[in-house]
Amino acid sequence: MKQSPSTPLPPPDERRRLREAQSLTQAQVAARVGVARETVRSWETGRTTPRGRKRDAYAKLLAELATEKNEQDEKEQKDPKEVTAGQDPAPVTIDLRSDALTPAQAFDALYAFCAPALVRQTYLLTGRRELARESVERAFQLAWQSWPEVALDRDPAGWVRATAYECALSPWHRLRPRYRHPEPPPADATDRALMDVLLKLPPPHRRTLLLYDGVGLDLPDTAAETEASTPATANRLLHARAAIAERLPELSDPAELHRRLATLASTERLRAAQPPAVRHGSERRARFWTRAAIAFTVALIGTTSxxxxxAPTHYEPPVAPGSDVRGVPKRVAPGPLSEAESKLREKLREESARGPERLQPTLP
Structure with missing residues (x-):
């Protein structure tokens, strides 16, 4: 079937970028075009191509999204300080590389766009509200400390998301006293059941399921973010879905699972800190560790000096340990003189009493 020249389609990467620019999920695009979410995912990855009426509807929708994006770009060029909170990673990347925004403004735009949703995602990953907020805040603090690298990254939102997930899943949280006791579960019974199943999954499986069925990433992007191969990621996803379907059969459909995950995340009122507070906290932490490193270096130099x-400049050689000497008679206590020794003593006393005469030995 020959494609109609009146309905051209942009490349797959551009399709996804246009959707993300308007903060639309794959499920929302699928509902507007009249197809399944997996079909939109295949169109955006280039595995399949829309045809017929679906192609016309999809091309019309992409044209509308491109027009809206151009209008937003023109508005931001006129007023760089006005940055909407609904931007997604792709347009944020372009804005972060632009010279129109200061580093603080670009960071605030990224934070305003990513932080609210990321806190809810991290809550699904850990089941702890305070830990989710702390992990997201810590991830953005690290992003501000490495801002030149993050600003030039292809997907800064993915960089922050991966860092937040790593902080949330760190095993060192088990040693903190405040995290030894579980937090109150969700109020709704169905939400409690889903959260209980999620928390019983192994962390790699839970993270893969959240990225694929919750965030909406495709399989290669999920594998890249979890630092695993594509077959291993697919196996993790299948095992996670099977475990959920075994406990909750009504969630065996991936579309229903995606809807329930979104509902569970939106029911919790989780608020993130303000961007200036995160930036100031990152700077205070950096100053603290810098001063600590300087103090440690000064102390080390002072101790060495x-x-x-x-320290002494001359060292005397140590005394060698004693050793036995052979041929020397043993020392004995003084005792009575023998008869010969008594005669010799008397003779010496008699001959040396009259003057300093020298005794000369004579042969017997």
Missing amino acids: LTLRS
């Missing part, structure tokens, strides 16, 4: 100044 004191040691060099007080």
Whole structure:
């Protein structure tokens, strides 16, 4: 079937970028075109191509999204300080690389766009509200400390999301006293059942399921973010879906699972901190560790100098340990003289009493 020249389609990457620019999910695009969410995912990855009426409807929708994006770009060029909170990673990347925004403005735009949804996603990952907020805040603090690298990244939102997930799944949280007791579960019974099933999944499976069925990433992007191969990621996803379907059969449909995950995340009122507070907290943390490193270096230099100044300049060789000497008679206590020794003593006393005469030995 020959494609109609009146309905051209942009490349697959551009299709996804246009959808994300208007903060639309794949399910929302699928509902507007009249297809399944998996079909939109295949169109955006280039595995399949729409045809017929679906192609016309999809091309019309993409043209509308492109027009809306151009209008937003023109508005931002006129007033760079006005940045909407509904921007997605793709347009944020372009804005972050633009010279029109200061680093603080670009960071605030990224935070305003990503932080609210990321806190809800991290809550699904951990089941703890305070830990979700702390993990997201810590991820953005690290992003501000490495802002030149993050601003030039192809997907800064993905960079922050991966960092937040790593912070949330760190095993060191088990040692903190405040996290030894579970937090109150969701109020709704169905939400509690879903959260209980999610928390019983292994962390890699839980993260894969959240990225694929919750966030809406495709399989290669999910594998890249979880640092696993595509077959391993597919196996994790299948095992996670099977475990959920075994406990909750009504969620065996991926579309229904995606809807329930979105509902569970939106029911919790989770608020993130303000961007200036996150930036200031990152700067305070950086100053603290810088001062600590300087103090440790100064203390190390002072200790080394004191040691060099007080150390002796000459070392005497140590005394060798004693050793036995053979041929020397043993020392004995003085005792009575023998008869011969007594005669010799008397003779010496008699001959040396009259003057300093020298005794000369004579042969017997």
